[in-house]
Amino acid sequence: MRLRSIVLSIAISAVLAVPSSARQAAPVQLRSPDVIFVPTPQEVVDAMLRLADVSADDVVFDLGSGDGRVPITAARTYGARGVGIDIDPERIKEANENLRTAGVEDKVRFLNEDLFTSDISEATVVTLYLLPSLNLKLVSKLNAELMPGTRIVSHAFDMGEIRPEQTQNVNGRTIYLWTVPIQ
């Protein structure tokens, strides 16, 4: 009994010894990802941002941001602000490492969150490389939270019956553009 109390108090002291900011910041595995990490080739990232007509006034959200290449490119190339959301803590760690190397830490942040429950209302451009079923599941959230005029660009996957305004072929890969409200 006594031994248990001693072990417990050592464990509690160890937790309290870590500053609260560090405890909150540590990325955690919330649940299994809905789709695995496959990076968008850089030339396709560049084409997606061009198709969305990104400028320094934009806030680019990549939903399922992987290694962070989309928000980092938006910040480096266009001076836009970027937000990447990924449920996988390993991806968040990798994206933050890439962000430090890219030197645009003042413009980009990565959030270890579920894209279906994240607040995305600040976005003026949203990028996706998910799955057709996930795009469809997102439609009501995109329309409810995003400002009218927000551009949405998806790599590889459409939104079923919802016709895109533009499609483009980039080295054999298709990218799609819609503007909110999407219908």
Ligand SMILES: C[S@@+](CC[C@H](N)C(=O)[O-])C[C@H]1O[C@@H](n2cnc3c(N)ncnc32)[C@H](O)[C@@H]1O
């Ligand atoms: C196909 S990768 C795309 C990565 C990046 N957007 C790109 O185009 O290079 C999909 C990413 O979505 C993330 N993901 C899957 N389900 C998610 C969810 N519910 N919330 C947030 N991220 C998720 C995965 O961890 C993975 O990094």
